[in-house]
Amino acid sequence: MSALTAKVPPLLELRDVHKSFAAVHALRGVSLALHPGEVHGLAGENGAGKSTVVRVIGGEHRPDSGVVLVDDAPVGFSGPRDAQRHGIAVIHQEPTQFPDLTVAENVFMGRQPVRSFRRIDRASMNAKAAELFESLGVPIDPWRVTRGLSIADQQIIEIGKALSAEARIIVMDEPTAALSTVETERLFRVAKRLAENGAALLFISHRLEEMYEICHRVTVLRDGALVTSSPMADIDRDTLVRSMVGRSVEQLYPEQTGEAGAEALVVAGLTRAGVFADVSFSVRRGEIVGLAGLVGSGRSEVARAIFGVDPLDAGQVLVDGERLPLGDPRAAIRAGVAMVPEDRREQGLILDLSIERNATLPRLGAVSRWGLVSRAKERSLAAKWADRLGVKRRRLTDPVATLSGGNQQKVVLGKWLATEPGVLIVDEPTRGIDIGAKVEVHALLAELAASGIAVLMISSELPEVLGMADRVLVMHEGRLTEELSKEDATEESVLQAATGGAS
Incomplete structure (x- = not known):
């Protein structure tokens, strides 16, 4: 703890908090103190209890035992609104906004300034919103409709919403999961400014480098219990990882020892008006090619067009020398192309269906006869891939929503690997999963x-791109701007190309 926070009482404190859900003991005597002027990191694998801590602080859950204190006084939140009245704001990974309302309307939703006859004072509302964003050092037009804004701008709007409600305790739950490096740096500048102005921040991320960049202190949970709480300066990366996973993780990025073979995927002149233009590259068998760039550069859109989900205006895709019909995902699958999408919950899984049903959806023909699914074949195929990938589950018949983020990602990977692809496209393969699952x-x-x-990997995490890719392709504003070998690819060279600079 810094000399400053050692003398200042915490704005919020958890003392020996326990919380259970049926037979699952989610929190086991967790204690945590958030001090003004401090960014406090909360680390742990999926299932460690981080989300339960967030929900207790945010008023969604009441502890079974233990106490929550605000300004050194015990509180018992009746719900999220009650927590907000105590100066607490929770900023989630996925911003919750009304897309057809303006930025200012979203910031002041439910608390709009009014004139006579209860009419909304839009001039005052927009002026206050502009003042908020100016104080954060981020130029966002209060009159602009929220639809179409980047996730990064939406996160800033959520922070503005918290400040407009005079929040002093701000929880950031995986706020950078969908942000590029540049956007993350902007968010960090804002977070540091909030701390400098006396707010207490709880910051949750699976990216350890972010913890070291922004946090003053870190608390580690494992299996619902407190493992350690330490100043960031006093805990090295290996010790932090060992505290999180209960073992050493010797190598986050494995050695690539294979030799690149023949071209499996060739993309020539792909163009979609207003999205990307004249994109050409190839991926060889035995090769991992990284596709990097800022959010909005067109990376995901190119991948979706290759797989046939999005339309094209020009260009062609060849798989093993054969031209692929455009705009036809079924044809892509038949040709041996598989795609793990960016958003596993919205695009990769049907959360209410069972693990086994999700795992076999692309192979229904292989597990059915005369249009009827064989439960035995379905279970056998699902079990094969669940076991091979180490999916931690109770029963294959459980809804896939019951799995942790890392295990959900394994199910998405497994269902596409079951198609025995020759080309695998993975978009943000480790987003929102803990370090142990990342290694796997x-x-x-x-x-x-x-x-x-042949693997085409899209990632917003530069260390992941540099650690995994044999070659790195960089996109900027819908165009490929650079191709770098593993030896020539550095954070500086990739960022320069991603922002439109010359190499």
């Missing part, structure tokens, strides 16, 4: 490449 996913991708599969 990285090892799997390296294993797949070594077996002769």
